[in-house]
Amino acid sequence: MADIGMGLGLGLGVGSTDTCRSGAGAARILLIIPCFNEEASIGGLLNEIAATGRCYHTLVVDDGSTDATSAVASRHSPVARLAQNLGIGGAVQTGIKYAARQNFDFCIQIDGDGQHDPRAIETLLNAYRKDPASITIGSRFIDHAGFCSTRMRRAGIRLIVLALNSLFSTGGRITDPTSGMRLLDRAAIAFFAKAYPTDFPEPISLAWAMRAGLTVNEVAVEMRAREAGASSIDGLKSASYMIRVLGYILLARLTRSP
Numbered sequence: 001m002a003d004i005g006m007g008l009g010l011g012l013g014v015g016s017t018d019t020c021r022s023g024a025g026a027a028r029i030l031l032i033i034p035c036f037n038e039e040a041s042i043g044g045l046l047n048e049i050a051a052t053g054r055c056y057h058t059l060v061v062d063d064g065s066t067d068a069t070s071a072v073a074s075r076h077s078p079v080a081r082l083a084q085n086l087g088i089g090g091a092v093q094t095g096i097k098y099a100a101r102q103n104f105d106f107c108i109q110i111d112g113d114g115q116h117d118p119r120a121i122e123t124l125l126n127a128y129r130k131d132p133a134s135i136t137i138g139s140r141f142i143d144h145a146g147f148c149s150t151r152m153r154r155a156g157i158r159l160i161v162l163a164l165n166s167l168f169s170t171g172g173r174i175t176d177p178t179s180g181m182r183l184l185d186r187a188a189i190a191f192f193a194k195a196y197p198t199d200f201p202e203p204i205s206l207a208w209a210m211r212a213g214l215t216v217n218e219v220a221v222e223m224r225a226r227e228a229g230a231s232s233i234d235g236l237k238s239a240s241y242m243i244r245v246l247g248y249i250l251l252a253r254l255t256r257s258p
Helices: 042-051 069-073 087-101 118-130 151-167 186-194 201-211 236-254
Strands: 029-035 056-062 079-081 106-109 135-139 182-184 216-220
Touching: 029 042, 029 069, 029 087, 029 118, 042 056, 042 069, 042 118, 056 069, 056 087, 069 079, 079 087, 087 106, 087 186, 087 201, 106 118, 106 186, 118 135, 118 182, 118 216, 135 201, 151 201, 151 236, 182 186, 186 201, 201 216, 201 236
Parallel strands: 029 056, 029 106, 056 079, 135 216
Antiparallel strands: 106 182, 135 182
């Protein structure tokens, strides 16, 4: 795992204290933006975040990109550039570790490919204020608005939903376990700073969290199709992905917390 707490001023990003005075006692919110070869979309996303006018701090985690992702992102935000590609799990945990070290109240993961509308960040925060939970997921499948993935992936997600809701008690039904848009509170930040799954991190992290007694809620959000590039698990890879995820979920149910 890359060490990013090296006096680089990473706490100052879009909506930093230099430009946005949130007042004493206001929650400190870090947006973790994992990226791999997202030079075509990351600049626009960071501009959208700035346009919200909210007091968000940002950290772009460049997961060993071979394009100009870091160069583009660094014009708008602090960047943690990993020396090699760790995968989405390693990139996200880099941001979570930073959030824990810098004592953020919340961290919110959003993808660097433009699928997540930054205006929905406030939707997650409002959901937390009304019904606090360790993890609040932005779900595509509550209102079924916007882009809801391919038919094959939706079928696989339904199997993952069935497994999680059957094997773990959450107090509510999860509908979108593969969503990459989620809010973590202090309890979840502390938990995942210690350990985070490297394979299939979105659904497996939920299994780990629920096994440890953390609470999970969802709120409806509208997502968009990615602006550029292609998903790494399209086509036949989707079937393999879902089968392996189901195996990991069962393993999580049968083992102790990491």
